[in-house]
Structure formats: C-alpha cells, structure tokens
Amino acid sequence: MPTRRTSRPPSSTCRGMCPTSSTPIARRCRRSRPTGCSGCSGSGACSGGRATARRLPSHPCCRPRRRPPARSPSEESVQEQTMADHTDVAILGAGPNGLSLAAHLAASGVSFRIFGRPMESWLGMPRGMLLKSEGFASSLYDPRGALPLGKYCRERGLGYADIGLPVPNATFCEYGLAFQRRLVPTLDQRLVSEVRRSGAGFRLTLEDGATLQANRVVVATGITNFAWLPPNLSGLPADKVTHSAAHADPGRLRGVDVVVVGGGSSAIDLSALMHEAGAKVRLVTRRAELPLHTRMRLPRPLSDRLREPLSAIGPSWRSCFFTRCAPILHRLPAARRLKWVKTQFGPSAGWFMADRIKPVPVLYRQSPVGAELAGDKVRLAVAGADGQRSTIDCEHLIVATGYRPDVARMTFLDRELRQAIATLEDAPIVSLRFESSVPGLYFVGPPTANSFGPLMRFAVGARFAAPRLARHLAATVRQPAGQPATDEALLADQVGARA
Structure with a gap:
C-alpha cells in the first residue's frame, strides 16, 4: 500500500549543538523544531530530513514540546518579589554623583537600584544662594550628554552663560530634579x-x-551628616546654637540678634542672606580679611588664559592638574594629597558676594574659645590676636565651620562595616575604582577627596567618577561580591599610608 503523503510545512535549518552530543546540527528538517540531528540519525529517527515511522521520544531532539505548567498568581507574586528584592548595584544618595552614576549604569545595562531624596543636600542650602562654579561646570552627567544645564536653561528661558553668570542654587536644584525625572525615573525616594x-x-x-x-x-550621600561643630561650641540647646546647614530659610530668624562664626563661603553667604532677610547679623572670624574670589575679566585676555588657564574648578595651572590628573594624584603620597586638599580652594566666597556682605558688621581676628547660656541669650567667648579675651552676647549663635567627612558618622552603615573601612583622617580610602577596603563597597563624592584630590569636593567631580565607576561595575558586577579589588595593591598602599 503506497505511503500516504501530506504537504510539508516550511522547512527550517537546525543549527547549534545536539543536546546529547557535541556534533553540530546543520541539516534541514521538515519540522520547525530540531528533529533532524546527528544525535538522532544514528538511531534512525531522522533520515535525510524526512520523518520516519520510527521515533525515539526519549531523545531530547525528538521529544514533543510541552507547554510549561501555568503558575498560580501567588507563585508569580513570589517570583516578582524575589526579583525585586535583589539587585546587582545599590546606589545610596540621589545628588549629582548618585544620579550621574545611575544614568551611566542605565546606559550600560547594569541592574541597579537607587535610593534617596533627589538633590536633598542642595535643597537644604540657604534660599537665594548662588553657586561658585561656572555654568559649564555645573551639570549632571549621562553618557550621551542628553541634558546639560545649558540646555535645560535654554528650554525654560532661564538666564545662562558658560562663564561669568552665577547659577542660582534654586535653578541648579530644579535642573537636578528634571535630570532625575528624565534620565533616572526609577529612583526610589525611600532612605536606607x-x-x-x-x-x-x-x-x-x-x-x-x-x-x-x-x-x-x-x-553617594554627599555632605549629608558631615556638618562639623567645634567641641568648644557644642553641647548647647539646638534652639540657641545651630550649624549653618540648618538654615535653608534665611528669613526664619528675621528680627533676631544673630552671631555667625566663621570666615568661609558658608559664613559669608549666610550672613549676607540673613541680613537681607531682616535679621540683625554680626559675623565673627579669626581672619584678618574675608576671602573673596576676584571676578574674571571677560572676554579673557590671552595673558590671563596663558597665566591661569580655565578649568572646571577654577582658573590656574594647578586647578587643571587637579581636574585632569586625578588618577595620577591618587598615586601620590598621602601627605601630599592631604596638603593639597586642605590648602587648595579654601572656603572663599564668590566674587558676587563682595558688595552684599558690606552692610554686615564683621569682627576680625577673633577666635571663638567657648560658648555658654546667659539667661535667655548665648554668650560667646572670643580671643583676639593679642590673646585678650572678651564676650559677645546674642540671641542665636550660628556656627558656619563647614563639613568634615567621617565614616563614623555614616550611621546607616552598621558598626561592623564602619570598623572594617580603612580611613585617612576619618574619610574612607578608596582604590582607583572607588572601592573601599571592604570589597563591593564603593564611595563617590566629597568623602573621596583625600584619595583623588580637591576635584571630588565639587559637583563636577561626578563627570570623572560616574563613567569610571560605571565601566568598572559593568565589567565586574556579575562576579560574586567579596572578591578582591583589581587594584587592591594600590589600595593597600593607601591604607599603609593613612594617618
């Protein structure tokens, strides 16, 4: 009896390896699944691309496909929850460094989660403050340069110039929030x-x-938790003595007799802003004069460009070195790096504050030695350059003594973890890939200035850190955490050189 023939379905080419042998599969079969392979031909299940009466269901190539069993809703929710409860990279902090890194990781296809309030530290700055950095150095960064500050300002009709026009902190914060919404929409605003x-x-x-x-x-938590109060001005009630970081609203102490202690940018900016808001402000500083930047001549003459070439952190040859050679600086002795971090780019105020600070009374060459309550006022004890002591009474004392990174104050890291982090003057020591002495734990931003230099104290430091760290994480993120850093020898050198 003749064999009954039916129309063949479109043939397809089976390619790959037989599941039970190392022989490549590359013959045409009458079925879309790989029924024809060298693993079957030896048994007679497949012959020249035609199905025969003899089949071996036990062979993987000939076994009929089975639809996977349907999962119950509870099983699906468990799997989704398991996937959501694990990530390759977790970023803590959503300021310029955290958001820039997240944008780079997203472009690299790395699985990550980012947590924190967007631009939190910057939103806590005094209202009305202007950035010291130039416009071209005040952006957040993604691999394609999709939303620099200049583009954002042009889209909204805001004033902007690469050089010479101070950027309002409010504009920078709004820009950072727009960057987050557009390029890091997966931000989880819960805190860790x-x-x-x-x-x-x-x-x-x-x-x-x-x-x-x-x-x-x-x-990538920035300067959060690093506000520093000198021991001789600590321990008084918070309604009488505060750090400058607690004064986002300069008008909160309108009509109050306020003394601001400090001589840097924070003290100058806050004193001027509070005076303009109606507070009775006096500024006390140990300096002989207030440090203020000088305004650049624009357009810049050739002599200025040769003598002081412009960099992202200021005009000078040394600034260019700090900006462009951070990996080289990382390899220098710790003592040299610390000296530059402490002495370069002191807390000078912007040139635009020169006229605004003039109405504020300033007491020069007065070093605070202590403070105490005197009735309903605060009595500040100071010592002059000649050692003579005097007191100053006020209703509220503001201490504008800056920020000091300190691993011990990162209380979101558990005690065992904090104790395992090698430090240099309380700041974490990091490798060339920003990895600490704890494998898998990285730091970016101001806490890494002792390792990479003054560049990391500025928002523009994210332009260096984000792509460098993202490339490293993309290459190593699938390795089990706990493996030694690729440049652990350099890290060991730094640990050995810590103070």
Missing part, C-alpha cells in the same frame, strides 16, 4: 536606614522596614 554584610553581598534595610539584597553598594 541600615547596610550590613550578608553572605557574598550586602543586606539593605529601608526606612519602612523593607529589605533588599545587593551585590555591590555605592555610597
């Missing part, structure tokens, strides 16, 4: 309350009690 080691990675606990497992953790 605890990070601890867990197995080969880290266990994160969020402020609402939720937990997350991460292979790598990047700390």
